[in-house]
Amino acid sequence: xxxxxxxxxxxxxxxxxxxxxxxxxxxxxxxxxxxxxxxxxxxxxxxxxxxxxxxxxxxxxxxxxxxx
Amino acid sequence: xxxxxxxxxxxxxxxxxxxxxxxxxxxxxxxxxxxxxxxxxxxxxxxxxxxxxxxxxxxxxxxxxxxx
Amino acid sequence: xxxxxxxxxxxxxxxxxxxxxxxxxxxxxxxxxxxxxxxxxxxxxxxxxxxxxxxxxxxxxxxxxxxx
Amino acid sequence: xxxxxxxxxxxxxxxxxxxxxxxxxxxxxxxxxxxxxxxxxxxxxxxxxxxxxxxxxxxxxxxxxxxx
Amino acid sequence: xxxxxxxxxxxxxxxxxxxxxxxxxxxxxxxxxxxxxxxxxxxxxxxxxxxxxxxxxxxxxxxxxxxx
Amino acid sequence: xxxxxxxxxxxxxxxxxxxxxxxxxxxxxxxxxxxxxxxxxxxxxxxxxxxxxxxxxxxxxxxxxxxx
Amino acid sequence: xxxxxxxxxxxxxxxxxxxxxxxxxxxxxxxxxxxxxxxxxxxxxxxxxxxxxxxxxxxxxxxxxxxx
Amino acid sequence: xxxxxxxxxxxxxxxxxxxxxxxxxxxxxxxxxxxxxxxxxxxxxxxxxxxxxxxxxxxxxxxxxxxx
Amino acid sequence: xxxxxxxxxxxxxxxxxxxxxxxxxxxxxxxxxxxxxxxxxxxxxxxxxxxxxxxxxxxxxxxxxxxx
Amino acid sequence: xxxxxxxxxxxxxxxxxxxxxxxxxxxxxxxxxxxxxxxxxxxxxxxxxxxxxxxxxxxxxxxxxxxx
Amino acid sequence: xxxxxxxxxxxxxxxxxxxxxxxxxxxxxxxxxxxxxxxxxxxxxxxxxxxxxxxxxxxxxxxxxxxx
Amino acid sequence: xxxxxxxxxxxxxxxxxxxxxxxxxxxxxxxxxxxxxxxxxxxxxxxxxxxxxxxxxxxxxxxxxxxx
Numbered sequence: 001x002x003x004x005x006x007x008x009x010x011x012x013x014x015x016x017x018x019x020x021x022x023x024x025x026x027x028x029x030x031x032x033x034x035x036x037x038x039x040x041x042x043x044x045x046x047x048x049x050x051x052x053x054x055x056x057x058x059x060x061x062x063x064x065x066x067x068x
Numbered sequence: 069x070x071x072x073x074x075x076x077x078x079x080x081x082x083x084x085x086x087x088x089x090x091x092x093x094x095x096x097x098x099x100x101x102x103x104x105x106x107x108x109x110x111x112x113x114x115x116x117x118x119x120x121x122x123x124x125x126x127x128x129x130x131x132x133x134x135x136x
Numbered sequence: 137x138x139x140x141x142x143x144x145x146x147x148x149x150x151x152x153x154x155x156x157x158x159x160x161x162x163x164x165x166x167x168x169x170x171x172x173x174x175x176x177x178x179x180x181x182x183x184x185x186x187x188x189x190x191x192x193x194x195x196x197x198x199x200x201x202x203x204x
Numbered sequence: 205x206x207x208x209x210x211x212x213x214x215x216x217x218x219x220x221x222x223x224x225x226x227x228x229x230x231x232x233x234x235x236x237x238x239x240x241x242x243x244x245x246x247x248x249x250x251x252x253x254x255x256x257x258x259x260x261x262x263x264x265x266x267x268x269x270x271x272x
Numbered sequence: 273x274x275x276x277x278x279x280x281x282x283x284x285x286x287x288x289x290x291x292x293x294x295x296x297x298x299x300x301x302x303x304x305x306x307x308x309x310x311x312x313x314x315x316x317x318x319x320x321x322x323x324x325x326x327x328x329x330x331x332x333x334x335x336x337x338x339x340x
Numbered sequence: 341x342x343x344x345x346x347x348x349x350x351x352x353x354x355x356x357x358x359x360x361x362x363x364x365x366x367x368x369x370x371x372x373x374x375x376x377x378x379x380x381x382x383x384x385x386x387x388x389x390x391x392x393x394x395x396x397x398x399x400x401x402x403x404x405x406x407x408x
Numbered sequence: 409x410x411x412x413x414x415x416x417x418x419x420x421x422x423x424x425x426x427x428x429x430x431x432x433x434x435x436x437x438x439x440x441x442x443x444x445x446x447x448x449x450x451x452x453x454x455x456x457x458x459x460x461x462x463x464x465x466x467x468x469x470x471x472x473x474x475x476x
Numbered sequence: 477x478x479x480x481x482x483x484x485x486x487x488x489x490x491x492x493x494x495x496x497x498x499x500x501x502x503x504x505x506x507x508x509x510x511x512x513x514x515x516x517x518x519x520x521x522x523x524x525x526x527x528x529x530x531x532x533x534x535x536x537x538x539x540x541x542x543x544x
Numbered sequence: 545x546x547x548x549x550x551x552x553x554x555x556x557x558x559x560x561x562x563x564x565x566x567x568x569x570x571x572x573x574x575x576x577x578x579x580x581x582x583x584x585x586x587x588x589x590x591x592x593x594x595x596x597x598x599x600x601x602x603x604x605x606x607x608x609x610x611x612x
Numbered sequence: 613x614x615x616x617x618x619x620x621x622x623x624x625x626x627x628x629x630x631x632x633x634x635x636x637x638x639x640x641x642x643x644x645x646x647x648x649x650x651x652x653x654x655x656x657x658x659x660x661x662x663x664x665x666x667x668x669x670x671x672x673x674x675x676x677x678x679x680x
Numbered sequence: 681x682x683x684x685x686x687x688x689x690x691x692x693x694x695x696x697x698x699x700x701x702x703x704x705x706x707x708x709x710x711x712x713x714x715x716x717x718x719x720x721x722x723x724x725x726x727x728x729x730x731x732x733x734x735x736x737x738x739x740x741x742x743x744x745x746x747x748x
Numbered sequence: 749x750x751x752x753x754x755x756x757x758x759x760x761x762x763x764x765x766x767x768x769x770x771x772x773x774x775x776x777x778x779x780x781x782x783x784x785x786x787x788x789x790x791x792x793x794x795x796x797x798x799x800x801x802x803x804x805x806x807x808x809x810x811x812x813x814x815x816x
Contacts, residue, residue, distance in 0.1 A: 107183065174252070
């Protein structure tokens, strides 16, 4: 952080396999148009239940990226 | 939520009539340029007071929309 | 509160008209099997968005009722 | 806010009709002796239940007023 | 959520393998007597330490289920 | 906690003598129908005031009990 | 609460004997000039340590009183 | 704190120069009518933006003063 | 706030001199592309430590700006 | 506090008799090796339940002590 | 917890593979000099992003250990 | 953060001049015995009031340092 300003973008990633995968998927999606991502902070972990099982992980993260 | 990523946009809507109307107004404004809104979460309810009356409702919401 | 114990039940009521109506609806539903409800506390206000409008109010409340 | 100091007064307004009305009622009551109120912030929404219905809205607000 | 009321049940699931497994285990247990579960929200992640290792994951979730 | 699931029940106990007694009273009441209680966590301490004195202690606790 | 407005006054009571006594002492002090106190809510429990012992209990409460 | 009761007054001080100055200004204003102030706790830091610059610091503090 | 909607943008400003300067720097950066900024709220104050000294102030703010 | 630095140590004290006793016990234990303790702040109150009774009070406090 | 006092140590563990692994790694590190660890509580989940991927999990936990 | 574990130490620094100075002073004090400090996070800003002025800034920070 060398005197730059960083923007925090809040997104919810989803995955049927794991919490880490839901985060990875959110980071990948934001990375399509943003090449300056540096860190993330988890703000919420939720999920859907289908037929008696946790069927989807929904993890909300704030992604910090350097403003160019 | 079928493996998509959702973005959370935080906005404050205002209205002179009610809390619901302030939210509806924020959703309408964001909807002008975003056709993928799915849900909202209220994060703060405030307001202005004028001549001894609550004259404006200011409601902050996070709007979740699917990233296309 | 005369030395009784009170149970807190957390429920989410829904309504297409207003926040108050969503709460009223949750209280009515719980009241079908519980005749000792005394108070409620709002813990979250959310909602669904459909075709660019807040189409449903989802209000979570804790309902306090006297244990008989 | 032109270099003034503002005092925050926390009050609970009540109403049998709506959340907005409970707030309006609190603002009116405080306004009887305070003519410098400027804004409010909701800190809690609760209510009483009577005969299976939400019979009273109890909304706590902090009212900001300019110190004369 | 079509004008239904949903109940939130708070439970702590445990597992010796992972956070996801502790949640899955809590959902399965509640599902034995409740066939209307829809979603969960994580409220706390803790665990036991035995012989210098995290030996058990204890994850508390609120499970939302439709009241029939 | 040996791979069991635990349910959290939130209750408010009351007492005219002390905070500990209000908790003890809530635990006793829940214990009438639940023999698997293991721990509690205090979530709120309030009370009633009558004739210028704190006349009743109202303590809210979450009681964790093993699901059989 | 019959359509009245209630004011919340935040005070810290102190005592060398117990938490309950610190609260009782704060309620008594406020009661000297306010005869409409109805309830209190604890917001913080702290204390001083002197010669290796907790020597004073300092409990902060919000006291709700009816505005006349 | 020798068995006294302390009152907490919440105020927002403002300044065009710094956060410390906004607090100092709030303390000075409250001190005009209160000679028993002992400590303060910051509860919020906000500000106004004018012509692309933070033009005013608005700092909310709770001021603890001994009740005489 | 005359019935407009306001967007909240969360950014982290950095500075080697002070907290105020880190905020000023974040406001300036956002102002390059946004001419409708009105207020900010501090959400976190952190910093880097280098050779035993706080070498950089990192302040996160939400900036409120009117949606045109 | 004359320009000193204070360290906060977080500990959980336990007692079978009362909340105050659990705190006193934590302070005594820390005091065995630390003679500069000045204040404490309660961060959590929990307890164990045995045979239908709250059998142990577990109170977590942060203890502030002057760094020599 | 048999009338002992427990100390809470807050540490951030890191791992390139998973959240559980970051916690396990923090527990192992603290365990090198502390043989009385009993439980942990997660207080924050963050991470670093490198080349468009979550490259490191950083999990902060409070570890509770018995004071000997 | 290359797979290391970091310890968080919570301290309150004091200064009669500014918030930044109180933090700098806490960092310097901890640095006397710890050469691996990397970052800090502010958790509380308080102060003492003497003769109607904020006479001392008391800032609590968590200091993160690499465990060697």
